Amino acid sequence: MSTTATVESLPNSSAEPQVNYLNARYGVKSWLLTLDHKRIGLLYLCTITFMFVVGGIAATMMRLNLLEPQGALVEPETYNKLFSTHGIVMVFFFLVPSIPATLGNFLIPLMIGARDVAFPRLNLLSWYIFVTGCLVMLYVVCTGGVDTGWTFYPPYSSAYAHTDVFLAAMAIFIAGFSSILTGMNFVVTIHKMRAPGMTWFRLPLFIWSLYATSVIFVLGTPVIAITLLLLGVERLLHAGIFDPALGGDPLLFQHMFWFYSHPAVYIMILPSMGVISELITAFSRKRIFGYSFVAFSSLAIAVISFLVWGHHMFVSGQGVYAGLVFSVLSFLVAIPSAVKVFNWTATLYKGSISYEAPMLYALGFIGLFTIGGLTGLFLASLSTDVHLNGTYFVVAHFHYVMVGGAVMAFMGGIHFWWPKITGRLYPDLWARFAALVIFVGFNLTFFPQFVLGYLGMPRRYAMYPAEFQALNVLSSAGASVLAVGYVIPLVYLIWSLKYGQVVGPNPFGAKGLEWTTQSPPLTENYVKTPIVTEEAYAYENAPEPEVARV
Amino acid sequence: MSSHPQSAAHGQPMVHEHIVPVSTYLAVFITLLIATGLTTWVAFQDLGNWNVVVALVIAVCKASLVVLFFMHAKYNKGLSRIVLVGAVFWLGIMITFTLADELTRHWQISPQPWAGAIIPVIHRLLF
Ligand code: HEM
Numbered sequence: 136m137s138t139t140a141t142v143e144s145l146p147n148s149s150a151e152p153q154v155n156y157l158n159a160r161y162g163v164k165s166w167l168l169t170l171d172h173k174r175i176g177l178l179y180l181c182t183i184t185f186m187f188v189v190g191g192i193a194a195t196m197m198r199l200n201l202l203e204p205q206g207a208l209v210e211p212e213t214y215n216k217l218f219s220t221h222g223i224v225m226v227f228f229f230l231v232p233s234i235p236a237t238l239g240n241f242l243i244p245l246m247i248g249a250r251d252v253a254f255p256r257l258n259l260l261s262w263y264i265f266v267t268g269c270l271v272m273l274y275v276v277c278t279g280g281v282d283t284g285w286t287f288y289p290p291y292s293s294a295y296a297h298t299d300v301f302l303a304a305m306a307i308f309i310a311g312f313s314s315i316l317t318g319m320n321f322v323v324t325i326h327k328m329r330a331p332g333m334t335w336f337r338l339p340l341f342i343w344s345l346y347a348t349s350v351i352f353v354l355g356t357p358v359i360a361i362t363l364l365l366l367g368v369e370r371l372l373h374a375g376i377f378d379p380a381l382g383g384d385p386l387l388f389q390h391m392f393w394f395y396s397h398p399a400v401y402i403m404i405l406p407s408m409g410v411i412s413e414l415i416t417a418f419s420r421k422r423i424f425g426y427s428f429v430a431f432s433s434l435a436i437a438v439i440s441f442l443v444w445g446h447h448m449f450v451s452g453q454g455v456y457a458g459l460v461f462s463v464l465s466f467l468v469a470i471p472s473a474v475k476v477f478n479w480t481a482t483l484y485k486g487s488i489s490y491e492a493p494m495l496y497a498l499g500f501i502g503l504f505t506i507g508g509l510t511g512l513f514l515a516s517l518s519t520d521v522h523l524n525g526t527y528f529v530v531a532h533f534h535y536v537m538v539g540g541a542v543m544a545f546m547g548g549i550h551f552w553w554p555k556i557t558g559r560l561y562p563d564l565w566a567r568f569a570a571l572v573i574f575v576g577f578n579l580t581f582f583p584q585f586v587l588g589y590l591g592m593p594r595r596y597a598m599y600p601a602e603f604q605a606l607n608v609l610s611s612a613g614a615s616v617l618a619v620g621y622v623i624p625l626v627y628l629i630w631s632l633k634y635g636q637v638v639g640p641n642p643f644g645a646k647g648l649e650w651t652t653q654s655p656p657l658t659e660n661y662v663k664t665p666i667v668t669e670e671a672y673a674y675e676n677a678p679e680p681e682v683a684r685v
Numbered sequence: 686m687s688s689h690p691q692s693a694a695h696g697q698p699m700v701h702e703h704i705v706p707v708s709t710y711l712a713v714f715i716t717l718l719i720a721t722g723l724t725t726w727v728a729f730q731d732l733g734n735w736n737v738v739v740a741l742v743i744a745v746c747k748a749s750l751v752v753l754f755f756m757h758a759k760y761n762k763g764l765s766r767i768v769l770v771g772a773v774f775w776l777g778i779m780i781t782f783t784l785a786d787e788l789t790r791h792w793q794i795s796p797q798p799w800a801g802a803i804i805p806v807i808h809r810l811l812f
Pocket residue numbers: 286400401403404446447465466468469472507508509510511512514515516520523524525529532533536537540541
């Protein structure tokens with residue numbers, strides 16, 4: 136239980152500042168023109184954190200409004216803009232790039248023993264493109280917002296909405312190119328830049344999961360881009376593509392939208408699964424149970440995720456035959472997801488477990504993701520979905536996977552690699568406290584929504600029948616706890632940049648190449664290209680942690 | 686569009702960079718222009734059921750030219766080919782499953798005309 140951890144007397148943990156990627160060059164220009172994957176990762180981290188705050192403000196206002204059945208805060212029109220902004224910002228401008236563009240950028244070259252990604256300039260370009268998309272979206276938010284929901288369904292979006300649908304769609308269109316560039320960069324990097332001895336089956340599972348994610352980026356993102364472009368064309372030029380009044384087919388939009396957007400939910404969760412594999416092994420100091428099963432389940436998820444999109448359209452008028460096929464295939468995608476959960480649990484078995492903050496997030500992930508995934512199966516059953524579609528049950532389902540799963544893993548990953556990124560440790564006690572607050576706040580916010588949805592409360596309304604108030608107040612109360620849980624890490628992580636305890640290369644005694652180089656790493660990552668001689672997670676011969684275990 | 690052969694080898698030196706003569710690019714470009722003219726012309730002809738088919742055939746030819754020559758698919762082997770085939774296959778997935786909905790959407794409401802002829806036959810065979 137000590138926050139005063141023992142620091143091993145390694146040469147580079149002395150008071151003398153060593154040269155690293157952070158202090159090698161100074162000044163705004165050295166950041167804005169950097170080609171260093173680590174710095175680009177940090178640029179992304181700042182950007183998505185800002186967007187998370189924007190999306191979070193919209194969510195806070197929604198939860199405040201829902202304190203009263205008649206709506207406590209805003210007009211219904213404003214409420215529509217709030218949930219649309221929240222969804223668009225959180226999905227496209229926070230969660231999709233969250234782990235890949237921050238931790239992925241930072242860690243992939245380090246983990247495979249490379250000096251940088253394959254295309255450093257494209258990497259920087261991807262950040263500029265992303266920022267452009269963010270700015271366009273922020274412009275839309277500041278000049279009246281958008282009210283179609285994050286799903287942009289026509290004919291409402293193409294023919295009737297009076298808000299700036301076109302620009303909002305273009306913001307996502309632009310941001311999509313940064314995803315494509317990142318995905319392509321990662322695929323090439325993982326194929327071509329591995330250090331000698333780093334065979335495919337010695338890769339950390341984080342790399343496997345990001346490889347699978349990158350494949351989805353490259354195959355899926357062009358489809359959402361062209362879909363939104365077609366929507367824009369129909370809105371501006373009245374070409375008949377989706378609007379039945381013009382001879383189009385509104386379900387065509389839904390097909391194309393979900394062809395990307397279901398795989399996109401796996402863009403959000405696969406990297407998190409990779410993070411969890413690293414955390415579970417590091418804090419139970421054991422090899423992963425069934426390495427190749429975990430590795431291939433990532434690829435299986437990436438492939439199957441492209442075959443299930445119609446489960447979002449069961450009651451949209453889609454053919455019953457198609458609905459049947461999509462239902463069966465949706466059940467399949469749960470198999471590789473479950474393989475991972477079982478393998479993590481088996482890894483814990485007889486492990487030497489300690490409960491540092493990253494591990495608390497990892498354990499939280501396993502439970503919450505399981506609930507989220509299993510409720511997905513309720514929704515994937517044709518008949519139950521008729522009842523649950525369009526209710527708060529769906530909202531609870533995807534928040535369990537996206538917040539309880541993806542965001543928890545993101546937080547866990549940030550805490551795990553923070554000493555590597557900054558060379559400093561955050562206050563351990565605060566970190567574990569915050570993890571607990573987030574877990575409690577999260578469940579308090581979203582569990583009541585399962586019940587509300589089952590009882591029939593529809594999503595995306597500014598008002599609700601009075602009998603639903605108690606559960607809604609509970610949910611809003613939980614949201615405020617959750618908000619506190621997110622603010623605490625923001626404060627102590629920034630604090631730690633200056634005052635955090637200085638640590639050596641491997642504070643947690645973890646395996647993996649990234650822990651063999653100094654913290655923070657050199658701009659070139661390694662003085663000499665490392666040579667890999669063992670499998671990942673060979674915890675039998677892991678070094679002792681520098682900080683006391685808890 | 687790069688009509689300059691050297692620009693492909695910009696940056697890191699490639700091992701097997703195929704140099705395509707400018708004349709090839711120009712020929713492809715002109716073919717694309719002609720095909721675009723054809724697309725426009727065909728759009729004003731009423732071919733009945735063939736309208737969509739003809740438009741799609743021209744579009745596929747144009748896309749193939751772009752992929753084969755401008756994207757160098759014709760000169761790349763191995764992994765690049767696999768990537769290309771994968772992408773086309775994925776497009777196939779999207780179209781197939783979308784059609785699985787589109788073609789079966791009206792089954793219960795109004796059976797397809799051919800169903801009226803076929804169902805009695807099946808019935809007689811089975812029962
Ligand atoms: C175990 C696998 C999963 C299955 C079988 C599943 C199934 C479903 C189904 C059937 C729906 C549609 C419900 C409806 O609209 O009536 C749905 C909605 C949703 N799911 Fe999942 N899901 C799974 C995992 C995930 C994951 C991992 C994520 C994200 C990280 C996710 C995010 C979403 C989102 C965002 C929606 C709502 C989309 C909307 O209408 O706005 N799901 N899920």
